[in-house]
Amino acid sequence: MSDYSKLADLLFPDVIETPEELMTKAFPPRELPPGAQVTRFAPSPTGFLHIGGVFASQAAERAAHLTGGVCILRIEDTDKKREMEDGVPIIVNGLSDFGIRFDEGVSADGSEKGDYGPYVQSRRKYYYHVFCKDLVSKGLAYPCFCSAEEIDEIRKAQEQKNVTPGYHGEYARCRGLTFDEIKRRIDAGESYVVRLRSPGKPGGRVKFRDVIRGDIEMEENFVDVVLLKSDGIPTYHFAHVVDDTLMRVTTVTRGEEWIASAPIHLQLFWLCGLKAPRYAHVPSIMKEEDGSRRKLSKRKDPEAAVSYFVDEGYPADAVCEYLLTIANSNFEDWRRQNKTESYKKFPFALNKMSPSGALFDLAKLNSVSSSVISLMTAREVYDAALKWAEKYDKDLYAALSSDEERALAIFSIDRGGAKPRKDIAKWNEVRSYVSYFYDVLFEGVYEELPLEKEDVKSVLREYLKVFDARDDKDTWFSKIRALCEPLGFCPDVKQYKADPSGFKGHVGDVSSCVRVAITGRKNTPDLHAVCAVLGQDAVVSRINKYLERI
Numbered sequence: 387m388s389d390y391s392k393l394a395d396l397l398f399p400d401v402i403e404t405p406e407e408l409m410t411k412a413f414p415p416r417e418l419p420p421g422a423q424v425t426r427f428a429p430s431p432t433g434f435l436h437i438g439g440v441f442a443s444q445a446a447e448r449a450a451h452l453t454g455g456v457c458i459l460r461i462e463d464t465d466k467k468r469e470m471e472d473g474v475p476i477i478v479n480g481l482s483d484f485g486i487r488f489d490e491g492v493s494a495d496g497s498e499k500g501d502y503g504p505y506v507q508s509r510r511k512y513y514y515h516v517f518c519k520d521l522v523s524k525g526l527a528y529p530c531f532c533s534a535e536e537i538d539e540i541r542k543a544q545e546q547k548n549v550t551p552g553y554h555g556e557y558a559r560c561r562g563l564t565f566d567e568i569k570r571r572i573d574a575g576e577s578y579v580v581r582l583r584s585p586g587k588p589g590g591r592v593k594f595r596d597v598i599r600g601d602i603e604m605e606e607n608f609v610d611v612v613l614l615k616s617d618g619i620p621t622y623h624f625a626h627v628v629d630d631t632l633m634r635v636t637t638v639t640r641g642e643e644w645i646a647s648a649p650i651h652l653q654l655f656w657l658c659g660l661k662a663p664r665y666a667h668v669p670s671i672m673k674e675e676d677g678s679r680r681k682l683s684k685r686k687d688p689e690a691a692v693s694y695f696v697d698e699g700y701p702a703d704a705v706c707e708y709l710l711t712i713a714n715s716n717f718e719d720w721r722r723q724n725k726t727e728s729y730k731k732f733p734f735a736l737n738k739m740s741p742s743g744a745l746f747d748l749a750k751l752n753s754v755s756s757s758v759i760s761l762m763t764a765r766e767v768y769d770a771a772l773k774w775a776e777k778y779d780k781d782l783y784a785a786l787s788s789d790e791e792r793a794l795a796i797f798s799i800d801r802g803g804a805k806p807r808k809d810i811a812k813w814n815e816v817r818s819y820v821s822y823f824y825d826v827l828f829e830g831v832y833e834e835l836p837l838e839k840e841d842v843k844s845v846l847r848e849y850l851k852v853f854d855a856r857d858d859k860d861t862w863f864s865k866i867r868a869l870c871e872p873l874g875f876c877p878d879v880k881q882y883k884a885d886p887s888g889f890k891g892h893v894g895d896v897s898s899c900v901r902v903a904i905t906g907r908k909n910t911p912d913l914h915a916v917c918a919v920l921g922q923d924a925v926v927s928r929i930n931k932y933l934e935r936i
């Protein structure tokens with residue numbers, strides 16, 4: 387038995403399988419259609435779901451499901467310091483709120499589904515040890531007993547000599563320890579980590595192709611990076627290689643901050659005799675501020691947290707749709723041609739993502755979201771707004787639920803036609819949108835009319851005489867027109883525009899008086915429909931109140 391094999395048995399007495407055995411028996415290749423991609427989203431349970439996480443997981447989910455593949459949710463909890471108690475449910479529920487569906491992985495209660503698990507790294511210790519034992523037995527990994535102080539000393543010496551920091555070359559003190567020396571120190575109870583014996587050289591090059599960024603060439607890894615920490619838990623680098631191999635992941639979509647470590651990962655796959663997956667390093671979400679771009683920050687920007695979008699009341703579909711517009715620049719063209727299709731039909735492509743950062747713009751999100759809401763049915767709007775209001779706006783909830791039929795009638799105004807209105811971008815705008823339909827919500831704030839007060843009063847007094855909530859739209863409008871001439875207004879807008887002299891205003895100004903008196907605003911959905919929903923008494927009382935006020 388070679389010293390390497392003896393060492394492997396000494397370090398991992400419980401490991402009885404080889405990587406090959408695992409990969410043929412427990413985790414065989416998946417049976418999937420040609421071209422199917424297996425992807426994963428692999429968050430750490432830090433208790434915070436960043437909108438960039440939704441962006442990256444959407445890319446993974448779309449890439450898998452559009453190719454007939456599988457998307458996995460794996461929890462990366464190897465860094466216990468960053469872990470939060472509710473970390474897993476916050477992520478799982480947060481993503482499911484955004485319609486991101488995983489075929490395998492972890493549920494909010496910590497249970498798992500799928501044949502390639504466990505899907506929580508802390509439950510996978512044995513598998514990391516199988517792969518690590520294999521590397522040790524081939525002389526490609528070794529235990530290192532250096533203390534934190536020694537590592538610090540090495541770093542300082544390297545700083546002085548201007549040498550690349552890290553455990554490598556002559557600085558890798560434990561590289562040459564003999565089997566006997568290692569055994570003596572382990573028997574003495576010394577703690578150790580397991581390091582890679584990197585064959586890389588400073589200045590050596592490594593090339594790979596990134597699905598989003600194309601060819602990338604970097605310096606190869608020459609550092610003896612840690613594979614297993616002293617508690618036997620793997621580092622990110624090693625866990626990535628083992629997990630994505632055993633889970634049969636074909637395409638690793640992950641944040642661009644991981645590009646810097648790709649040379650370590652490629653070297654590890656090679657040394658383990660494994661095929662590296664395809665990498666797609668997803669751009670960070672950026673924000674424009676004072677003319678320059680920066681990463682959307684958890685600390686500075688409330689919209690970095692997905693909870694922001696839930697609290698504001700953006701429909702999840704609208705956020706997903708907006709994220710697709712920044713993911714693939716051809717999404718908007720597709721949307722123009724496929725106005726009513728679900729965004730899930732869009733042929734999303736990882737290789738059409740822009741490598742240069744995805745610019746997040748709330749104004750654009752609002753515009754996408756108001757389009758999405760404009761295409762919803764009155765029932766869908768009602769249900770979603772009610773659900774949001776139940777948690778965030780008790781008065782609105784009470785108003786909407788007091789008379790469901792009436793609320794549906796309100797949301798039906800100007801909906802369903804070829805050019806639906808886009809007044810609502812998020813559910814926290816519903817209160818203002820419906821406020822004048824409900825006395826308890828009506829703010830009593832009135833926009834200015836560009837007319838003399840006395841003229842406004844005359845218009846409203848005359849209107850009160852003829853208004854009948856049962857009138858159909860034509861009758862209603864002909865009554866408005868009939869008010870014009872006797873009060874000095876022009877019943878025809880074109881005629882007025884050709885020669886306004888001799889008129890106080892036109893028929894539009896007359897209806898503006900009525901509109902403002904009833905709703906407070908100059909711009910509302912169809913006024914006839916608004917009056918019909920409000921009903922005779924409410925319209926009359928609103929107009930009277932306004933008359934008293936001016």
Ligand code: GLU
Binds near residue numbers: 427428
């Ligand atoms: N746990 C890593 C992170 O949260 C995942 C990186 C990856 O997807 O491989 O950044």
